[in-house]
Amino acid sequence: RGESPKKWTMNNISVSKNTLKLMGLSYDWDREVTTCNPDYYRWTQWLFLKLYEHGLAYRKEAYVNWCPGCQTVLANEQVIGGKCWRCDSPVRKKALTQWFIKITEYAERLLKDIDKLEGWPERVKTLQRNWIGKSEGAEIDFEVEGMNLKLSVFTTRPDTLFGVTFITIAPEHPVVEKLIRGTKNEKKIREYIEQALLLTEIERTRMDREKTGIRTGRYAIHPFTGERIEIWIGDYVLVSYGTGIVMGVPAHDQRDFEFAKKHGIPIKVVIRPPDRDLNPEIMEEAYEEEGIMINSGIFSGLPSREGIKEITKYMEAKGIGRKKVTYRLRDWLVSRQRYWGAPIPMIHCERCGIVPVPYEDLPVLLPRKRKLTSHPGVNLLLHQSRSS
Ligand SMILES: [Zn+2]
Ligand SMILES: [Zn+2]
The missing domain is CATH 3.90.740.10 (Valyl/Leucyl/Isoleucyl-tRNA synthetase, editing domain)
Structure with a gap:
C-alpha cells in the first residue's frame, strides 16, 4: 500500500492502546515493550549472538515457496493451487540458505522434563510428547x-x-x-x-x-x-x-x-x-x-x-x-525475507565470509529511509542488497 511498515505499526499500536484505555483497563504502561524498537531488539540480537557463539544458531539450505513473478518467498497459505495469490505465477520450490536455531539439541531434555510438570493436563503433556x-x-x-x-x-x-x-x-x-x-x-x-x-x-x-x-x-x-x-x-x-x-x-x-x-x-x-x-x-x-x-x-x-x-x-x-x-522436532527457521523485523546481526563480508557483529555495535538497525515501490517483491530485494 506504499506506506512504511514502521508508520503502519506505530499507528496500529497507538490505536490499540487508546482502545484499551477507553475500555478502562488499567495496565501499568511503564512496563510496555515494543519489540520492533531498536532498544528492545538489540537484546534479541544479543541473544542471537550468544546462541551463535555456542553453535546453536547456524545456516543451512531449506526449501521455500518462490514466486518468480514477485521475486519473493511465499508462506504456504499464500500458495493457492500451486500459484501465487498475488500474481498467479506458478510457484516453485527454491533452496535458500537460512538461519536456524538448534532447538533439537534439547529434544531429549524437553521430553524428559515433561514428567516433572505438576498439575498439567495429561492431554497437553501428550501433545507435547507427540510434537517432540x-x-x-x-x-x-x-x-x-x-x-x-x-x-x-x-x-x-x-x-x-x-x-x-x-x-x-x-x-x-x-x-x-x-x-x-x-x-x-x-x-x-x-x-x-x-x-x-x-x-x-x-x-x-x-x-x-x-x-x-x-x-x-x-x-x-x-x-x-x-x-x-x-x-x-x-x-x-x-x-x-x-x-x-x-x-x-x-x-x-x-x-x-x-x-x-x-x-x-x-x-x-x-x-x-x-x-x-x-x-x-x-x-x-x-x-x-x-x-x-x-x-x-x-x-x-x-x-x-x-x-x-x-x-x-x-x-x-x-x-x-x-x-x-x-x-520429529525440527530446528527453528528464523530467517525472514522481510524488510521489517529485527535484522540478524551477522555481516556478510566478501573477504572473511559470515562474521558476527561485535556486541558493542548493537543494535543493527533496519534500513530507515528507502523508496517504497508499489511492487512488494521489489522492496524485499532492496532490503536484501542493502543488508548484505
Ligand atoms: Zn507472485
Ligand atoms: Zn571482513
Missing part, C-alpha cells in the same frame, strides 16, 4: 549398484530388514540429483519432483492419502542378502525426518503394502504371527505386529523385539548400520 516425536530404531546403509554411493535409511523396525523390497527417497533429498542425472527417465522424474514439492508437508504425509512415487531405475544392494532393491522417489518421505530415506517392507507396513500392490513390487514375509502362517500371494493387508522372525538368515527364529537388538548389534559390528534415535 521421539523414535528409537536403527540407521542402515545400502550401497547403490554401480555407483560409489551409500544410502542410509532410518527404521524403527530393523527386525523386518530381510523383508525390504524397495527403498524410497524424499524428492528434495540432495542425493537425488546424483542418482537421476543421465538416467533414461530423468525428465519424467524431474517433473514428478517439481509437482511433489508443490504440496505441503502435511498434505504429503497424510495417512489417508495414497502414497505416490516414481522409479529411478537405480538399484540398491541389500546389506545381508545382496539382492537388488529398486530405488524410488516418493513424496510421502520428508527430507527432514530421519535420514530422508526409508525402506519399504510391504509385508509388514500397510502403506508399503498398498504401494507394492499398486506398482507390482514383490512382497516378502519375514515376521510370522504367533498363531498362523502368512502367504504373500493371498495377504490382503500387512502384518504390522510383533512375531517371530523368518526368512531372515541367522536371525530366523528370534522374537521381533530381540531381533531388533540382535540385528542392530550385528550391523554395528560390521559397520553397516547403527542404533539411532530421531525426533
